[in-house]
Amino acid sequence: MPDFSPLEAAARVASLRREIEEHNRRYYQEAAPTISDQEYDRLYRELQDLETQFPELAAADSPTRRVGGAPLEEFAQIRHRAPMLSLDNTYSEEEVAAFFVRLEKLLPGQKIETVIEPKVDGVALSLLYENGVLQYAATRGDGTTGDDVTQNVRTIPSVPQRLAGTHIPRLLEVRGEVFLPKAQFAALNEERNAAGEPPFANPRNAAAGSLKQLDPAIVARRGLGAIFYGTGALEGADWQTHQQALGALRACGLPIHEKTWIATTLDQVLAAIHELDAVRHGFPFETDGAVIKVDSFAQRDAVGFTAKSPRWAMAYKYKAEQAETRLRDITVQVGRTGVLTPVAELEPVFVSGSTVARATLHNEEEVARKDIRIGDLVVIEKAGEVIPAVVEVRKERRTGTERVFTMPATCPACGGPVVREEGQVAIRCVNTACPAQLKRRLEHFASRGAMDIEGLGEAMVELLVDKELTRDLADIYQLNVAKLASLPRMGVKSIANLLSAIAGSKTRPLWRLIFGLGILHVGVTSARALASHFHLLDALMLATADDLQRIPDVGPVVGPAIAQHFENPGNRAVIERLRAAGLNFGEHDDHTAQPAGGRFAGTTWVLTGTLSEPREAVAEMVRAQGGKVTDSVSKKTTYVLAGEEAGSKLDKAQKLGVRVLDEAEFRAMLAE
Ligand code: IVH
Numbered sequence: 001m002p003d004f005s006p007l008e009a010a011a012r013v014a015s016l017r018r019e020i021e022e023h024n025r026r027y028y029q030e031a032a033p034t035i036s037d038q039e040y041d042r043l044y045r046e047l048q049d050l051e052t053q054f055p056e057l058a059a060a061d062s063p064t065r066r067v068g069g070a071p072l073e074e075f076a077q078i079r080h081r082a083p084m085l086s087l088d089n090t091y092s093e094e095e096v097a098a099f100f101v102r103l104e105k106l107l108p109g110q111k112i113e114t115v116i117e118p119k120v121d122g123v124a125l126s127l128l129y130e131n132g133v134l135q136y137a138a139t140r141g142d143g144t145t146g147d148d149v150t151q152n153v154r155t156i157p158s159v160p161q162r163l164a165g166t167h168i169p170r171l172l173e174v175r176g177e178v179f180l181p182k183a184q185f186a187a188l189n190e191e192r193n194a195a196g197e198p199p200f201a202n203p204r205n206a207a208a209g210s211l212k213q214l215d216p217a218i219v220a221r222r223g224l225g226a227i228f229y230g231t232g233a234l235e236g237a238d239w240q241t242h243q244q245a246l247g248a249l250r251a252c253g254l255p256i257h258e259k260t261w262i263a264t265t266l267d268q269v270l271a272a273i274h275e276l277d278a279v280r281h282g283f284p285f286e287t288d289g290a291v292i293k294v295d296s297f298a299q300r301d302a303v304g305f306t307a308k309s310p311r312w313a314m315a316y317k318y319k320a321e322q323a324e325t326r327l328r329d330i331t332v333q334v335g336r337t338g339v340l341t342p343v344a345e346l347e348p349v350f351v352s353g354s355t356v357a358r359a360t361l362h363n364e365e366e367v368a369r370k371d372i373r374i375g376d377l378v379v380i381e382k383a384g385e386v387i388p389a390v391v392e393v394r395k396e397r398r399t400g401t402e403r404v405f406t407m408p409a410t411c412p413a414c415g416g417p418v419v420r421e422e423g424q425v426a427i428r429c430v431n432t433a434c435p436a437q438l439k440r441r442l443e444h445f446a447s448r449g450a451m452d453i454e455g456l457g458e459a460m461v462e463l464l465v466d467k468e469l470t471r472d473l474a475d476i477y478q479l480n481v482a483k484l485a486s487l488p489r490m491g492v493k494s495i496a497n498l499l500s501a502i503a504g505s506k507t508r509p510l511w512r513l514i515f516g517l518g519i520l521h522v523g524v525t526s527a528r529a530l531a532s533h534f535h536l537l538d539a540l541m542l543a544t545a546d547d548l549q550r551i552p553d554v555g556p557v558v559g560p561a562i563a564q565h566f567e568n569p570g571n572r573a574v575i576e577r578l579r580a581a582g583l584n585f586g587e588h589d590d591h592t593a594q595p596a597g598g599r600f601a602g603t604t605w606v607l608t609g610t611l612s613e614p615r616e617a618v619a620e621m622v623r624a625q626g627g628k629v630t631d632s633v634s635k636k637t638t639y640v641l642a643g644e645e646a647g648s649k650l651d652k653a654q655k656l657g658v659r660v661l662d663e664a665e666f667r668a669m670l671a672e
Contacts, residue, residue, distance in 0.1 A: 021164075228255060642660050
């Protein structure tokens with residue numbers, strides 16, 4: 001890192017914070033990132049380093065504060081400026097009609113424009129921004145007073161710490177919903193299951209559970225999102241309609257619903273409700289209804305409130321789609337960490353947009369609690385619309401032939417012993433050589449989110465383990481043509497493809513390897529945090545549980561799990577063999593391998609802005625000519641190659657008098 005004077009550091013910190021918030025906005029709100037994850041990590045780390053080096057620059061609204069912070073003892077209480085009311089709910093279209101007729105009566109002769117928007121199934125949240133700076137975040141609580149969950153909400157990347165734009169209200173109490181996206185919900189339950197913890201019943205419970213976590217580091221890992229749909233107290237803005245308010249919130253950088261409907265007649269309201277129902281399964285978050293709201297604030301004032309809810313809005317709830325089917329069998333699956341999970345094998349049935357043939361039964365207690373027997377007619381429902389669940393048993397339809405399920409006393413895959421750990425509902429196979437566990441571990445290692453080895457999916461893993469060609473992760477790198485040719489249906493081309501995919505995985509970034517190792521509780525976010533903190537796998541392996549716990553994004557549960565993983569001699573042996581196979585054990589670094597000589601020998605470069613080719617490709621051209629490419633501009637920089645929309649690095653170069661080249665000049669130098 002270049003040496004900054006305190007003044008330079010302050011300027012750099014301010015510009016990094018702006019830049020990172022902007023990238024957060026592009027990533028989370030527009031889903032259109034303009035820089036790679038690696039570049040983002042670099043900016044983030046530079047900011048973190050500067051904040052450590054210059055503690056006086058620390059600020060509560062820094063993007064680095066999104067993670068970390070000390071665990072709380074309990075939540076303080078916050079009194080809402082304006083009460084948080086609830087909505088009248090209905091499952092019937094007649095009641096929606098009655099609501100509309102009532103509005104027409106209360107607003108005689110007036111045109112009534114309504115907005116219809118998705119009802120997100122999450123946890124209601126109220127944020128207070130003063131002069132654009134986030135002051136606190138509170139749950140609904142009893143509507144008057146809620147829990148202060150500010151520390152946790154600061155970890156949600158789509159919640160700005162500071163509002164953007166030029167029209168920022170002096171005081172804005174903004175209302176919205178925190179949710180756990182469906183994909184994160186599925187991953188979280190899988191992780192909980194692997195750890196022997198009870199799964200969350202649906203994304204709403206998971207979001208509520210996450211928000212009420214006392215340790216913000218755990219919250220940060222969950223991947224919560226937020227969406228805003230209204231305001232409470234407001235000063236310094238004069239919004240006349242809901243649509244105008246939503247537009248203004250969006251301009252401030254607050255995420256709002258992308259799609260809403262406008263309706264001025266009852267027929268249009270009902271049509272909008274149906275349209276929303278048809279598309280909502282494709283949303284990344286769980287929805288359970290439509291909210292119909294009068295657009296004009298003057299009309300809202302005119303119709304007013306009942307004791308607990310506004311007369312100008314109503315929630316129409318969709319019935320959860322259910323289906324009846326036969327439970328053919330209950331099988332037992334062995335997960336990556338050895339947890340045994342009973343699985344319902346169903347007669348295939350169509351529900352909420354897809355055919356369902358299997359459903360997780362979570363654990364033995366759950367099967368007993370619901371008294372689910374093999375052969376039962378059962379009702380299934382998609383919890384969170386992603387994972388099917390057995391919600392009910394039609395006991396009155398039993399014939400007496402149904403069989404009670406018992407968990408096997410030994411592992412169904414390896415016959416090894418199973419144990420129930422104290423205080424846990426999960427039963428675990430403790431044989432580390434269990435082939436079923438090995439298969440899941442290999443699948444995880446090779447999966448797209450981890451080492452991304454194409455062609456090494458479930459079926460191939462099955463073959464490799466059954467034929468005893470792979471006994472651990474490191475054996476993947478011992479595969480060769482002869483071994484693969486012994487497998488059925490493996491032609492020359494598929495062998496070549498698989499071997500080249502395996503070879504390609506050796507240079508994956510460190511975080512992918514850390515994630516791929518399948519350490520208990522270590523998800524993508526913690527793997528990234530660990531890689532960017534330790535830079536080298538060896539450094540991570542040497543860290544104690546104590547060191548690890550102090551890292552934001554790791555915390556008191558994950559830290560010891562990591563240390564334990566690396567203490568295990570079997571795991572260490574595999575890691576040594578991965579090293580011997582030539583896997584990348586360090587962070588990718590731009591300062592490596594420079595050929596001697598070349599026309600840029602002895603020069604140091606910084607690339608910034610948008611170039612005509614990916615920045616990494618241009619960096620390669622510089623390195624190929626013996627130049628060194630670094631991240632930040634200092635007095636030691638020889639050239640700054642500035643593409644379009646170059647920002648702070650260009651400013652710094654100009655300030656330090658470093659030679660700035662545009663791309664044409666650079667190409668000319670290359671051609672010299
Ligand atoms: S408007 C005066 N809009 O549903 C109440 N609420 O029972 C204003 N919710 O507590 C609420 N999506 O947590 C509104 N688009 C949306 C919503 C929404 C979800 C939740 C919210 C509220 C509950 C109402």
